[in-house]
Amino acid sequence: MALSAPPDLDKAASEPPEEVVATLQQVAQALKIQRGITSDDIFRGGYVWDIVDKSERHQCLQWLGRTVEWATKKWMLSEQDEWEQVAEMAAKLTSELCGKGASGAVQRRVSLWRRDGDPLLVGGIAVHEPSFVHADVGCKTWGAAILLARRIARQSVDISAFRRCIELGSGTGLLGLAAGCALRGLEGASVTMTDYLPVLIQAAREGARANGLLDNGAIVPMKMDWFEMAQDIVALSENREEPTRGTISIPIANYLDAVHRDATAAGNEWEGRIEPTLGAKESKGAFDLVIAADVLYEMEHCYVIALLANHLLAATKPGVGEPYVAPRFILTTPLRSTHWREVAAFEAEMAATPTMCLVSRDDTTRADDLDSWISGIKDKGSATMLASDLNLARAIGEDAGDSLIYRTYVYERC
Ligand SMILES: C[S@@+](CC[C@H](N)C(=O)[O-])C[C@H]1O[C@@H](n2cnc3c(N)ncnc32)[C@H](O)[C@@H]1O
Structure with missing residues (x-):
């Protein structure tokens, strides 16, 4: 089941919550669908943004930005690699979502x-x-x-x-x-x-x-x-x-x-x-x-x-x-x-x-x-x-x- 709202970023979490990771994966999947690399919709329990829609894309970008900040802080405090991975994934998706000009090959x-x-x-x-x-x-x-x-x-x-x-x-x-x-x-x-x-x-x-x-x-x-x-x-x-x-x-x-x-x-x-x-x-x-x-x-x-x-x-x-x-x-x-x-x-x-x-x-x-x-x-x-x-x-x-x-x-x- 997909979530009905983007996951809250829980300041108290001791490790990255599953629904945050699943939501990041959903964004990555949506980008692949947009580029024609795959046509499969996947539901792993995350929230699914319609990134083709301009206002949803903006909301998604805001959420990704907050995720980068939140996961980076957690990583600095805990030094757990899992937090670093979440911060990096959110940062990469932010650049890809901003358009081709900001992403790699x-x-x-x-x-x-x-x-x-x-x-x-x-x-x-x-x-x-x-x-x-x-x-x-x-x-x-x-x-x-x-x-x-x-x-x-x-x-x-x-x-x-x-x-x-x-x-x-x-x-x-x-x-x-x-x-x-x-x-x-x-x-x-x-x-x-x-x-x-x-x-x-x-x-x-x-x-x-x-x-x-x-x-x-x-x-x-x-x-x-x-x-x-x-x-x-x-x-x-x-x-x-x-x-x-x-x-x-x-x-x-x-x-x-x-x-x-x-x-x-x-x-x-x-x-x-x-x-x-x-x-x-x-x-x-x-x-x-x-x-x-x-x-x-x-x-x-x-x-x-x-x-x-x-x-x-x-x-x-x-x-x-x-x-x-x-x-x-x-x-x-x-x-x-x-x-x-x-x-x-x-x-x-x-x-x-x-x-x-x-x-x-x-x-x-x-x-x-x-x-x-x-x-x-x-x-x-x-x-x-x-x-x-x-x-x-x-x-x-x-x-x-x-x-x-x-x-x-x-x-x-x-
Ligand atoms: C606007 S892009 C179009 C690319 C492609 N035809 C397309 O429509 O997706 C213009 C193309 O012309 C190439 N080009 C520009 N000046 C050129 C030159 N002096 N000699 C050869 N190719 C050139 C550019 O490198 C670029 O690939």
């Missing part, structure tokens, strides 16, 4: 569903989110990646015709991992996941390994810095006297700091490994699908992302009679009120690239996107299955907290 599971409602991967896709100690925007999984990964899983964005896929700015890697799962088992299929921070290339590797996509080459993590690559592309085309446009300018705030981050990333999450780097020469026209999520947040990104997509996608058509699907560039970006200029600059850049044609562009929130898929499935009689899917209920709850509109572009080689 975590591996979480994200559920994605196929068109008919079956899971893309049973148990969800394991995603490695490094600690924010490495301080970069790539250390969390962004809503654009969630939206595009879901669409790829259920083939409303169909990538099944492609084999040589590359992701730009993969971050924690959900999108590339979803593409890897969607193409799994198709002959010659592989997804090259790229980022410029070693800790994030390592995150892609961890994710690929955890999902069984590493050893078979379904995922290939590589280092690629957009600006270094763009400079090399310009240099290549100058040598060949091909037309080039403009010079490459680098966003100071975001980019130059990477040198410092490279130097400090030698903690246990990167382990000093030198990452293979994708070069401009060998990557020219080497892919038939380029994917990216949330990579347009500096003005300088808009030019290089367009340049890179054009460079990476195969240019030549096969001979007459051979099957041909035009290579594609698919990108989802959030429409943040602070970043309209960047979105407009990217669209202008793509419009000025004669070898890339816009196939489709659509705007939606995550919640609307999920809703319309659910209604479609319910019509086909899968309502019972959906109603019992706890991970789906969790996804709906998370989506409700994200009111951003996301724009998805599909461009084709023309």
Whole structure:
């Protein structure tokens, strides 16, 4: 039986009361459920907070804070390890409950569903989110990646015709991992996941390994810095006297700091490994699908992302009679009120690239996107299955907290 109120912190207790320990375990379990690591509710006699609810989460934080103080005092007076363990557990849960920014590296599971409602991967896709100690925007999984990964899983964005896929700015890697799962088992299929921070290339590797996509080459993590690559592309085309446009300018705030981050990333999450780097020469026209999520947040990104997509996608058509699907560039970006200029600059850049044609562009929130898929499935009689899917209920709850509109572009080689 779960308690009907949070346990009182009894100043007279000589050892940590069972219901306090059980309540701490309930909070730990609730966090695991929230991250998709487990879907099991457990009842060990503690109090169960609904940590998805904002006011309950605040009350839980208050209780945890009091527990840290109380157990620390008891530990100092008694020197019993049990009190220290309670204080440490309450402190750790406090930081985790405060959000990703305060916690260490975590591996979480994200559920994605196929068109008919079956899971893309049973148990969800394991995603490695490094600690924010490495301080970069790539250390969390962004809503654009969630939206595009879901669409790829259920083939409303169909990538099944492609084999040589590359992701730009993969971050924690959900999108590339979803593409890897969607193409799994198709002959010659592989997804090259790229980022410029070693800790994030390592995150892609961890994710690929955890999902069984590493050893078979379904995922290939590589280092690629957009600006270094763009400079090399310009240099290549100058040598060949091909037309080039403009010079490459680098966003100071975001980019130059990477040198410092490279130097400090030698903690246990990167382990000093030198990452293979994708070069401009060998990557020219080497892919038939380029994917990216949330990579347009500096003005300088808009030019290089367009340049890179054009460079990476195969240019030549096969001979007459051979099957041909035009290579594609698919990108989802959030429409943040602070970043309209960047979105407009990217669209202008793509419009000025004669070898890339816009196939489709659509705007939606995550919640609307999920809703319309659910209604479609319910019509086909899968309502019972959906109603019992706890991970789906969790996804709906998370989506409700994200009111951003996301724009998805599909461009084709023309
Ligand atoms: C907002 S995050 C998005 C991450 C991931 N695509 C997602 O949606 O969860 C932007 C990503 O772009 C990467 N990035 C930023 N500047 C880059 C550069 N110059 N070269 C390569 N990657 C870069 C960051 O490291 C980060 O992983």
